[in-house]
Amino acid sequence: MAGGLGIWGDLLLTSVFIAAVSLALFWMAAFTLWWQMHAWRTPEVLASTRFSRPDGGEHVSFSLLLPARHEQAVLDHTIQRLLESSHTDFEIIVIVGHDDPETTRVAEKAAARDPRVRVVVDTHEKKNKPKAMNTALPHCRGDVVGVFDAEDQVHPELLAHVDHAFSTTGADVVQGGVQLINFHSSWYSLRNCLEYFFWFRSRLHLHAQKGFIPLGGNTVFVRTDTLKEAGGWDPDCLAEDCDLGVRLSSVGKKVVVAYDSDMVTREETPGSLMSLLKQRTRWNQGFLQVYRKKDWKQLPGLGQRLLARYTLMTPFLQAFSGVVIPLNVAIALFLDVPVGVAFITFLPAVTALVTFVFEVVGLHDFGKQYGLRVRSVHYLKLVVGGPFYQVLLAGAAVRAVWREQRGRNDWELTTHVGAHLNQAPAIREDVPA
Numbered sequence: 360m361a362g363g364l365g366i367w368g369d370l371l372l373t374s375v376f377i378a379a380v381s382l383a384l385f386w387m388a389a390f391t392l393w394w395q396m397h398a399w400r401t402p403e404v405l406a407s408t409r410f411s412r413p414d415g416g417e418h419v420s421f422s423l424l425l426p427a428r429h430e431q432a433v434l435d436h437t438i439q440r441l442l443e444s445s446h447t448d449f450e451i452i453v454i455v456g457h458d459d460p461e462t463t464r465v466a467e468k469a470a471a472r473d474p475r476v477r478v479v480v481d482t483h484e485k486k487n488k489p490k491a492m493n494t495a496l497p498h499c500r501g502d503v504v505g506v507f508d509a510e511d512q513v514h515p516e517l518l519a520h521v522d523h524a525f526s527t528t529g530a531d532v533v534q535g536g537v538q539l540i541n542f543h544s545s546w547y548s549l550r551n552c553l554e555y556f557f558w559f560r561s562r563l564h565l566h567a568q569k570g571f572i573p574l575g576g577n578t579v580f581v582r583t584d585t586l587k588e589a590g591g592w593d594p595d596c597l598a599e600d601c602d603l604g605v606r607l608s609s610v611g612k613k614v615v616v617a618y619d620s621d622m623v624t625r626e627e628t629p630g631s632l633m634s635l636l637k638q639r640t641r642w643n644q645g646f647l648q649v650y651r652k653k654d655w656k657q658l659p660g661l662g663q664r665l666l667a668r669y670t671l672m673t674p675f676l677q678a679f680s681g682v683v684i685p686l687n688v689a690i691a692l693f694l695d696v697p698v699g700v701a702f703i704t705f706l707p708a709v710t711a712l713v714t715f716v717f718e719v720v721g722l723h724d725f726g727k728q729y730g731l732r733v734r735s736v737h738y739l740k741l742v743v744g745g746p747f748y749q750v751l752l753a754g755a756a757v758r759a760v761w762r763e764q765r766g767r768n769d770w771e772l773t774t775h776v777g778a779h780l781n782q783a784p785a786i787r788e789d790v791p792a
Contacts, residue, residue: 422501430509446518489592574604598645639755
């Protein structure tokens with residue numbers, strides 16, 4: 360009898376644990392989906408996320424930082440695109456490593472052609488992006504510092520729109536949109552492109568509204584005085600963009616996010632699964648570093664601090680849910696648990712299904728926004744590739760924790776070949792799916 364009670368007791372404890380985990384996953388997924396849909400809640404919210412039309416005046420000057428390391432294949436194209444800007448008051452500072460002669464030659468040739476381009480050499484023995492930008496910061500003459508990556512395709516009207524945003528909102532920081540474009544390159548590039556679409560099109564606007572925002576790595580513009588007052592970028596953080604956003608949010612700086620499909624900076628996805636894994640590892644490890652620095656605890660509101668904690672831990676929560684959801688379904692199908700508990704274990708799967716539906720709709724909107732022909736096979740790849748992509752994210756999260764525990768903070772560079780530069784120009788008419 361005692362043995363029977365012990366078995367029933369174990370089953371009860373197991374059932375309670377499974378139900379608790381399932382409910383936690385359900386609410387986590389539900390909140391994430393709700394935040395992801397922020398920009399599409401009403402037509403008014405969607406309209407408010409866009410840049411307002413410039414008035415033709417120029418109110419601020421720009422110093423545009425372009426850190427480039429082993430990027431000789433794409434750097435010159437990016438410089439030329441920036442030089443085509445309709446805004447007239449800007450300088451381009453290309454930052455190259457002292458041990459990277461190929462990229463240096465490309466940068467120096469561009470500087471010789473146009474006096475608006477200057478070259479700054481980073482002599483740090485161990486190099487990374489924040490160290491490079493900190494090297495250039497004392498050389499910035501503009502009112503606003505803007506950051507771009509060496510492979511970026513920048514719209515000529517972007518600076519005019521950013522200038523107008525600063526002058527009309529009184530912002531300390533303006534975050535523009537970034538979009539990966541080459542969704543057709545591989546099954547994972549499709550999902551990678553869609554992630555960026557949801558993040559910059561919708562999620563970042565929610566963060567700006569709440570007063571806590573992890574900034575994007577480029578197409579971000581910060582008043583030079585504000586940036587210098589903050590001490591520039593953390594040279595030891597692998598997510599220096601996120602860290603800067605958290606620090607500026609924590610001291611009450613005003614961040615404005617604006618997104619326009621015509622104005623986004625276009626980029627390419629990593630060229631291989633291993634490259635994507637390393638990139639995500641770096642981001643996840645950087646988020647973990649920012650979390651452990653605890654600057655977010657200075658945020659004045661409890662809701663802000665909860666949002667910060669959740670956001671910075673999201674990569675690891677995603678990894679956990681990617682493992683647990685299939686396990687929950689297996690438990691519900693094959694183990695002898697109460698009917699109510701079995702029902703609860705399916706709740707995270709339901710939110711996952713709703714998320715898939717929203718992603719399919721989002722992919723259609725992505726194609727329409729950018730004039731890209733999304734075919735039936737792309738929708739199939741989106742759905743079928745979901746679980747495999749989740750495994751990759753989980754692997755990157757685990758690898759990030761392992762690297763952080765071992766003190767591995769070296770920068771794993773993502774190489775670029777310009778896959779996004781051959782896309783057809785965007786067309787605004789409806790594109791058949």
